Amino acid sequence: MAVELATLLERYGESAVLASGGAVIGLLFGFFAQRSRFCLRAATIEFWHGKFAEKLSVWLLAFATAVLGVQGLILLGQLDVSGARQLANRGSLSGALAGGVFFGVGMIMTRGCASRLLVLSANGNLRALLSGLVFAVTAQAALAGALAPLRLAISSWWTVEGGPSRSLLSLIGAGPWDGLVAGLVWLAVAIFFSQRTGNRLWMWIGGIGTGLTIALAWWFTYAVSRASFAAEAVQIQGMTFSGPSAEWLMRVLSTESPVAGFDFGMLPGVFLGSFLGALWGRELKVEGFKDGYSMARYIVGAMCMGFGAMLAGxxxxxxxxxxxxxxxxxxxxxxxxxxxxxxxxxxxxxxxxQSIQPPAQEAPVVMPVAP
Known part of the structure; x- marks a missing residue:
């Protein structure tokens, strides 16, 4: 595999290979997430209501699979994440906690997290499309705009050095084997909760598939960095939606575009994958806001998510x-x-x-798309 990657890199360059891989992995993520109704917001609502059913099971299946996949790759010597920004760079504990709270508040208001908004946008949900645009604008403002000073101030309250201090496993004296065991525990919990559902096939396929794409993204960028002649220029990374959303916004608004890479292909890939998933399930339909209050709620929620995501990293x-x-x-x-x-x-x-369900199945302002 390394030989084939080296050949592709020599012929097409790092940017093209990373973007192409990002597009394929994004397409898989979008398809599996759409078919399984993968949604952290729905999972949290089930949890806080004490209703441990399908939405929570899907999220736990995806999370457990991601942990098992990543830790398994590390144990097999196929992945080294020590150079990833989440571990290697100086981090902010205050920013992580405060940003997470902001994001959690926002995803309840917008009825979906950043990835869910992109998935729903591809299905014809105009509420999600507008919220996603507001999310991207706010994320860019928090990264290098009007909200950047506030983000930096909160981030400076409580920081942690990069390296072992940022690794939860290192802090408790554990390693990849312990991480693998933790993944198995999460998988057992997911299976236990899934027994409370109707065992819908796509819940299993989509949840596990979504988690595998997380591990696949880590492995792919690491493999490219190992095969590249300029390994230091290739960032080892996984999937995320905050930074890429801000990056794509600047591509649209500015002539000075960032260098294309994994994120460049990932977002369009997720959009296409979700579209194909909705097409497969005959779920394409145009949806809008039912009133002004709903629109205001979505906009404020998207702003909270955009700021929270950049604050938390x-x-x-x-x-x-x-x-x-x-x-x-x-x-x-x-x-x-x-x-x-x-x-x-x-x-x-x-x-x-009883109303916990992905926003794609909401009732207001539905106009079926003509065949």
Whole structure:
């Protein structure tokens, strides 16, 4: 495999290979996430209502699979994440926790996290499309715009050095084998909760497939970095949606575009994969807002998510799944903040537990697309 990658890199260059791989992995993620209704927001609502059923099972299946896949690759010598930014760079514990809370609040208000908004946009959901655009604008403002000073101030409150201090496994004196065991425990929990559901086939296929794409992204970027003649120029990374969303926004608004890489292909790939998933399930339909209050709620929620994701260094997938699978301390703090923020916000503006479902199946303003 290394020989084939080296040949492709020599012929097409790092940017093209990374973008192509990102597109393929993104397509798989979008398809599996769409078919399984993968959604952290729905999982948190089930959890806080004590209704441990399908949505929570799907998320746990995906998370457990990501952990097992990543830790298994590390044990097999096929992956080394020590150079990943979530572990190698200086991090912010205050930013991780506060950002997670902001993000959790926002995803309740928008009825979906950043990845879910992109998935739903490809299905014709205009609420998700507008929220995704607001999310990207806010993320860019937090990265290098008007909100950057506030982000930097919060991030400076409580920091941690890169290296072992950012690895949850290192801090407790554990290693990849312990991480693998933790993944097995999460998988057992997912299987236990899944018994409360109707055991829908796509819940299993989609949940496991979604988790595998997280591990695949880590492996692919690492393999490219090993095969590249300029290994130091290739960033080892997994899937995330906050940074790439801001990057794509700047590509649209500015003539000085960032160098194309994994993220460049990933976002369009997710969009296409979700579109194909909706086409497969005959779920393509145009949906809008039912009133002004709903629109305002979605916009404010998207702003909270955009700022929270940049403050925390990742979204529900980037921190919760990607960072969580390598046991980055800040990622686990962010994930905890997301569940906490979502629980508090759901109690404030909550809905009956019977209505917990992905936004793609909401009732308001539905206009079927002509065949």
């Amino acid at each position: 990742g979204c529900a997938v980037g921190a919760g799944m990607t960072g969580g699978s390598i046991f980055a301390l800040t990622a686990w703090l962010t994930l905890g903040g997301m569940w906490l923020g979502a629980g508090v916000m759901e109690k404030l503006i909550g809905e009956p537990v």
